[in-house]
Amino acid sequence: MKHDAKLRRPRFVRAGFTLIELLVVIAIIAILAGMLLPALGKAKLKATGVACISNQKQLVLAYLMYAGDSNDRLVNFLQQVNSAREIPWRYDPPPVMPTFPTGTSAEKKIQTVIEKGYEQGALYKYASSPGILHCPGDSRIRLRAGKGYTYVSVSGVGTLNGEAPELYKLTALTHPSDRFVWIEENDPRGENLGSWIMNQGKPETDFRGAQLIDSTAVFHGNASTFNFADGHAESHKWVDPAMIKYSASMDQNKFSAAPNDTKAPNDVKWLARRYPSKINP
Numbered sequence: 001m002k003h004d005a006k007l008r009r010p011r012f013v014r015a016g017f018t019l020i021e022l023l024v025v026i027a028i029i030a031i032l033a034g035m036l037l038p039a040l041g042k043a044k045l046k047a048t049g050v051a052c053i054s055n056q057k058q059l060v061l062a063y064l065m066y067a068g069d070s071n072d073r074l075v076n077f078l079q080q081v082n083s084a085r086e087i088p089w090r091y092d093p094p095p096v097m098p099t100f101p102t103g104t105s106a107e108k109k110i111q112t113v114i115e116k117g118y119e120q121g122a123l124y125k126y127a128s129s130p131g132i133l134h135c136p137g138d139s140r141i142r143l144r145a146g147k148g149y150t151y152v153s154v155s156g157v158g159t160l161n162g163e164a165p166e167l168y169k170l171t172a173l174t175h176p177s178d179r180f181v182w183i184e185e186n187d188p189r190g191e192n193l194g195s196w197i198m199n200q201g202k203p204e205t206d207f208r209g210a211q212l213i214d215s216t217a218v219f220h221g222n223a224s225t226f227n228f229a230d231g232h233a234e235s236h237k238w239v240d241p242a243m244i245k246y247s248a249s250m251d252q253n254k255f256s257a258a259p260n261d262t263k264a265p266n267d268v269k270w271l272a273r274r275y276p277s278k279i280n281p
Contacts, residue, residue, distance in 0.1 A: 055134075062127035073169065077161055090123070094113065100112065133151065157195060157276060160181065170229070173229045186247055197214055198211065209260070211261065215255070
């Protein structure tokens with residue numbers, strides 16, 4: 001028996017997206033991603049900058065507490081005992097070397113040695129987190145050992161009882177709010193050994209002739225973090241193209257062309273004015 005076609009239940013066919021509709025959706029997603037990714041990148045840089053300022057703050061407060069407990073004496077800024085027989089702020093290598101489980105990577109071994117060196121150094125009891133030595137924006141941690149990998153992102157100023165000692169007492173710094181103590185350093189050879197130094201030039205001629213010797217860094221876009229002898233920490237943005245290029249460079253031969261006050265007048269003089277020394281305490 002045949003049923004009337006009009007009595008049959010209608011069949012509904014679910015239509016899919018057409019190719020044009022799919023392409024429109026993909027285009028919209030691409031546009032949104034293009035708008036959001038730069039904002040996310042800037043947010044990440046800002047977050048790493050905040051983390052680094054916090055680390056720098058902890059370091060300099062430990063520095064001040066050490067001086068307070070040591071008759072105003074500045075901590076040894078080398079990585080080994082100095083001629084005055086003072087324990088360094090961190091050892092490299094530490095007197096007691098760590099043991100490593102089988103299979104530990106070369107990079108993890110470097111990090112562990114650095115952390116144990118800090119724990120055996122003079123500042124550990126005042127700031128007991130070795131992680132404050134590392135900036136989360138320091139991309140060298142993604143490299144391989146021997147190819148630029150390092151864990152330490154900061155270096156102490158060499159004139160402050162360090163590699164080029166000129167000042168030994170905290171009270172010798174007569175402008176503490178304007179003299180930096182630790183600086184972020186991008187050394188492409190690997191570990192930031194020694195301490196950070198520069199040719200300061202002449203203060204009486206607004207530091208004419210100033211030139212970098214060690215490297216600066218750009219771990220936060222075109223900015224770097226510093227801490228100062230009064231206990232505060234801040235970020236500073238580089239403005240001279242020569243300084244930005246040098247700070248970002250991973251060329252191991254870059255030091256022969258370090259920026260001076262002619263190639264990077266704004267940034268080099270900014271550093272020279274805040275670099276602590278006998279002629280600029």
